[in-house]
Amino acid sequence: EIVMTQSPLSLPVTPGEPASISCNSSQSLLHGNGYNYLDWYLQKPGQSPQLLIYLGSDRASGVPDRFSGSGSGTDFTLKISRVEAEDAGVYYCMQALQPPLTFGGGTKVQIK
Amino acid sequence: QVQLVQSGAEVKKPGSSLKVSCKASGGTFLNYHIAWVRQVPGQGLEWMGGIIPVLRSAHYAQTFQGRVIITTDESTATSYMELKNLRVEDTGVYYCARAGEPKRLDAFDFWGQGTMVTVSS
Numbered sequence: 001e002i003v004m005t006q007s008p009l010s011l012p013v014t015p016g017e018p019a020s021i022s023c024n025s026s027q028s029l030l031h032g033n034g035y036n037y038l039d040w041y042l043q044k045p046g047q048s049p050q051l052l053i054y055l056g057s058d059r060a061s062g063v064p065d066r067f068s069g070s071g072s073g074t075d076f077t078l079k080i081s082r083v084e085a086e087d088a089g090v091y092y093c094m095q096a097l098q099p100p101l102t103f104g105g106g107t108k109v110q111i112k
Numbered sequence: 113q114v115q116l117v118q119s120g121a122e123v124k125k126p127g128s129s130l131k132v133s134c135k136a137s138g139g140t141f142l143n144y145h146i147a148w149v150r151q152v153p154g155q156g157l158e159w160m161g162g163i164i165p166v167l168r169s170a171h172y173a174q175t176f177q178g179r180v181i182i183t184t185d186e187s188t189a190t191s192y193m194e195l196k197n198l199r200v201e202d203t204g205v206y207y208c209a210r211a212g213e214p215k216r217l218d219a220f221d222f223w224g225q226g227t228m229v230t231v232s233s
Contacts, residue, residue: 048224060221
């Protein structure tokens with residue numbers, strides 16, 4: 001099983017400032033087809049998770065361009081260029097290279 | 113627009129079984145990975161297993177192996193997650209989610225509203 005580790009656990013941010021979340025995997029998520037099978041999800045309070053980024057860096061439909069994903073192999077980063085109040089919630093990375101799919105423990109973004 | 117609508121909240125006794133449904137509408141069903149994800153109160157997301165209906169075979173997380181069965185009914189575009197021998201620690205919210213591209217495991221772009229399950233004696 002691939003173990004996913006996120007940091008930090010909690011991230012207080014000021015609106016308008018950037019934010020960055022790290023995700024590491026215990027095995028490379030780089031498939032032979034050249035894609036990294038790493039997703040990012042945001043779960044807002046009281047809601048179902050929503051997809052932000054897939055294949056490591058592709059933004060899902062409707063996701064604002066202030067969100068970006070980067071990284072390859074075992075090290076990945078989600079960046080928010082300028083945090084807005086609506087970005088509060090828990091962010092999860094998830095590997096989809098092979099079953100069992102596994103999530104990171106989550107990073108709680110709190111707006112100051 | 114694809115919608116996933118799950119069955120309602122359940123209260124169960126320890127040792128009993130649970131069956132949650134997830135009905136898809138507004139899009140194709142057969143070729144897409146349907147996953148079941150659990151969230152225990154105050155904790156993170158946990159993939160329980162998933163199935164691509166046209167392939168008919170499911171994968172399960174080791175944690176749930178032997179206790180969970182995921183099935184689909186193509187005629188009604190519904191997926192079911194059955195969890196047996198319930199424990200108090202199975203209390204939580206159960207989500208279904210659909211992958212973004214046919215026959216791929218990743219990018220869950222549609223989620224059900226969640227089903228709250230309480231296991232208590």
